[in-house]
Amino acid sequence: MTNLxxxxxxxxxxxxxxxxxxxxxxxxxxxxDLDGAAERILHEDDEY
Structure with missing residues (x-):
């Protein structure tokens, strides 16, 4: 009981x-923005 x-x-x-x-x-x-991260991973960034 003391435990409770x-x-x-x-x-x-x-x-x-x-x-x-x-x-x-x-x-x-x-x-x-629930869809933003899912779509960002599919597109390549040309910022290099």
């Missing part, structure tokens, strides 16, 4: 940390 008193707050804390990280990536624009 420790594990439940730790699990809730880790869940909130993951949620915070996900919201931070949404606000910083990580998911704005």
């Amino acid at each position: 008193l420790l594990l439940i707050p730790v699990a809730i804390g880790l869940g909130l940390l993951g949620l915070f990280a996900f919201v931070w990536t949404l606000r910083s624009g990580q998911y704005d």
Whole structure:
């Protein structure tokens, strides 16, 4: 029983940390251009 008193707050804390990280990536624009990276790898750059 004493293990649950420790594990439940730790699990809730880790869940909130993951949620915070996900919201931070949404606000910083990580998911704005999903097709750009996939298309950039197919085209050669002539900048050399």
